[in-house]
Amino acid sequence: MTDAAVATAAGDAAASAPTGRSVLVTGGNRGIGLAVARSLAARGDRVAVTYRTGEPPAGFLAVRCDVTDEEQVERAFKEVAAAQGPVEVLVANAGIARDGLLPALADDAVDAVLDTNLRAVMRVARHASRAMIGGRWGRMVLISSAVAFTGSPGQTAYTAAKAGLVGLARSLAWELGRRGITVNVVAPGLVETDMLREVRPARLEQYLAMTPLGRAATPEEVAAAVRFLTSEQATYITGAVLPVSGGLGMGH
Template structure:
């Protein structure tokens, strides 16, 4: 059965892989972008998650095209790597506003119709950095750790209404985001990854699709690591 899915930041990287994985199984998929457009087969919706009005409008557009959103993937995210002592308030807030508050706005809007229909799946894309910490990534790690508290609170709040909320915590994935890492930093991280390789975006998408499946109906408040073993124990 085709479901109505919305993925934030679905124009590239992990979000695009997630959107394609849902589309491949026959779902009606809306993806947000900030002006780049999206590949064919996906409904492109312009939205910056730092603006609550744009988030609201994005859901309205998705609902008009595909019906109430049954699966939402809060994926949009940024990094702004610098040492804590060199991080200005505005820089810290920008990362939190996008990664954490953006996911909150997305989930809050998604909850409206999920509560009425008494079903829904929320999936938050966090990071191993949020669980084990990462030097030079205080804002990013704080935002990603915050997603765990956000998802687990939503999981408790919305469980009586048939809505699950889970987190996927990727390790190092081959996207534009990690393309910015220096070769030295990339090698440092890979030395700590038991599987000794990066992930393909599709490997993260597979976990997201599973969390949205009927088979995962009894899973809520979970943090699913897809990190080659990097975060083990965290």
Template sequence: MSRTVLITGGNRGIGLSIARAFAEAGDKVAVTHRTGEAPEGFFGIHCDVTDPESARRAVKEAEARFGPVEVLVANAGITRDGLAPTLRDEDFTDVLQTNLVGAFRMARLVSRSMIGAKWGRIVFVSSVMGFLGSPGQSNYAASKSGLLGLTRSLAWELGARNITVNMVTPGLIETDMIRGVTDKRREQLVAQTPLRRTGTPQEVAEVVRFLAGDGASYVTGAAVPVGGGVGMGQ
């Protein structure tokens, strides 16, 4: 059955691959984008997840087009790298507002209709850096590790209504976001990865789609690594 799927930050990288995976499975997919244009073939919604009104409007637009959101993938995220002693307050808070608060805001909005329907799937896209830490990324790591507490708290709150809440933690994935990673740092991360390679957005998308499907109906509160083994056990 075709479901209504809302993906934040779905116009490129991991988000776009996730959108394509759901569309290929026959789902009705809406993607949000803060900058740029909506990807061809998808219903795009301009949305800044840090703005409560923009977030509300995005959910309403998706519902008006396809019906109540049944699957949310909270993928929107930013980086503002810098060493902690010189990192500006706004660079820290902006990252948390987008990556963590924005994810919570979208989940809160869609959970209302999911509770009424007694069915829903919420998947947060985190990062292995939230658990390993990374020099120059105290803000990013804090925001991504915070998603674990959010995931597990919402899993408790929503589980009785047949709503699962899970999180994926990608490792080093070939997207625009890692273009700024130095060759030295990339080599270090690959050396810490048992599979000895970077991953693809498609490999993340397949795991997200599984968590949103019937095959994962008894999986909730999980943090699923998609990183070739980097940081295993974290």
């Protein structure tokens, strides 16, 4: 084979080789998750998203998956691995809220919040870690909330689950750190999503009064923090909690 042919073959191979990292964003069909998916795709990553209800977002490998169901999660990871390679970057974003004062909060509401916001995160992290350990590289970002540190009346189950993500991330940071895997938490405050529109106006005003910047974040501002923590520039950051809260919960 001539030098020119070798160069052409090498160029063809490079052109056909996968670019970026294989990413999975849970709950990636709207809000913060969709903004994260778009941001990571824009830097060249191969991005898959899970969604439970609604329409799948265009431009990504969209996998219908209820993260509270072990069989569906296992199937989703296999589907992602077959299509774009084993998951190297996990963004655990899927979450729900079931608000109510604890004395009146039914067990099924508590279970739904804990199952989705905490137990399911442990589940997807367990699946993702297996491939990351084999590759000796990985990034996990768990989406928590500023109210995990301030508390929030009427959100006991939600805040308990979101606070639990900090302990989960820090324990995983110890377990996985020597294998080149980082695990961090992003803790947004008020964010312009569907969930924010469900907050009572009086309560929203209280949150804004507690936020030094005096406004809600855009999903893209949260996505920028996730993009940094999953980048090569954040190789020495693990077990950290990065607030993207406009100062809400500052000092906690």
